Amino acid sequence: MTERLVLALPSKGRLMEETEKLFADAGLPVRRVGHARGYRGEIEGLPNVEVAFVSASEIAERIKSGKAHLGVTGEDLVAELVPAHRAAVTFLKALSFGHANVIVGIPAAWIDVVSMASLERAAVAFRRQHGRHMRVATKYGRLTRSYFADMGVSTYRIVPSLGATEGAPAMGTAELIVDITTTGKTLEANGLKVLETILKSEANLVASKAATWPPEVREAENILMKRLGIM
């Protein structure tokens, strides 16, 4: 039996539109199979490619587990969801859309905090004053831990955030945040400013090292890559 290449593409929003345009411009129109809102698709003229429409974070998960060979998703999600992602995933091409920065956001009134080193000093003083750690609201727990550790910041606690992270400091559920931002407007509206940028992220075409790559899948990959102008 011939194995097909599984290509995981975003199922909604701007990321989906930009991705479909990218493939269409390369002469690879992606079509949904079955009913219009189906989760499977195919590419005209490439019977060995099976398309799965899933959420951007699910794409990162499938690349990690090897359920998908190739995928289009944000670098931020790959970095957050795949342990040791530089070794586990091949970044084939940055796609120049889906730009978003993962940033450390602090109250704009903290005019004394201007670097991660001064954040740690403020955190130590905060702990002494309030008898508890500063809280960082984020859905990027892994990125936060590794970046803060690299920068020598250790006096903090993560509060998992599922949405509207920028509002956490004003609501009093955290002192600072790690989140994505595109323009910084939402941050500003919530009384926050960017302290540091952890990652400048954009959509990437990525390949899984955990997936099995029999010759026919490799061949399908080669065809896709050529058409997309990557090799």
Add this chain to the structure above:
Amino acid sequence: MAQRIAEKLGRLDRQSATILNIFAGAGYEQVAPPIIQPASLFLDVVGEQLRNRTYVFNDPDGEELCLRPDLTVPTCRLHLERHGLKGDVSAKYCYSGPVFRYQPGGGDATHLREFRQEGLEAFSPLDRETTEVEVLTKTLEALKASGLKGSQLRVGDISIFLALLKAIDMPPRWRDRLRQSFWRPEAFRAELKRLTSMPKAALTGLPEDLIARLDPNDPKAAETEVASYLADKALEPIGERSIAEISDSLLTAAVDARTPALPASVADLIERYLAIAAPVRAATARLKDLAREKGLDIGTALDAFIRRNELLTAAGVDLGKAEFSAEFGRNFEYYSGFVFEVVVPSLGPKSPVAGGGRYDGLMKAVGAAGSIAAVGAAVYSDRLALAIEEASKGD
């Protein structure tokens, strides 16, 4: 296969009985702290980094729990539960049981995600060196009784570093900062560089016009000044961190900028100290030389180091092959003084078969009312069994 696992478990059980027998014989009471522990306890001690190495999970009530990543913290907790948060009752405990640590890629023979430890902990305000020597000699005795030969002892002593820091003339807040970053070597180096070369840089990125108006001797007026600055710029303070805290932090920066930098010789001295790695006797001579050359008073810490070594020699520990390293202990924040580990050639320096030391601050981090003198050690049983097996192959 099943028989081999049974044999291995049987061997570990026998080894465990041998070790516990030695600890119990020295007056250490055997305890069995719970395997499941509140995650917050370890988060307070280790910080968020805990999650990278520990099995943390939520139970159906939403409470955050973990599989214990060591037995020292659970033993501290047990002691406080028995004796109240003051905890100032002398006690000696020993234990045997599994601990759990995430290992990237599933781990290997010397880094298992579920492994056994036998250990001992002495909570005692009595003679410091005597307690340390007892914990170390009982550990070595346990290794020997299990059949280990040809091991090497490595020692360190964080209190010598703390004494050195105390002996160097500098503002107390700078000393605090260096001490706090000691366990994060890169942050420590950056802080040292900042203090020795560019205190003016303390102002980089800060509103200098505002800082120029702040009087360090009048914090109340400074707070008012900061409040009106924020109001002018329409910067609304949000959250619990108050304007007074922001103002204090700006004042510290202002004072730092006006304080003369530490002389480069201080950084040099600290670097030279941290570079000491030598056999114990040679290291002692170098420590003495360094103190004499710089006219530093680290006598008490050095005396304790020398006395401990004398006690160890008297107890029959061969220090001739033991190695001292000034950096040793920097990877584990809760150690506060003497540290040691036992390594064997077949497993290499990254897989010690036993290790321990003094951790006077840990009890407070776990919830005690104040610091409690504490020394402990653990034997990594699976590695010990492996090292003994490797050695018997060579016979």
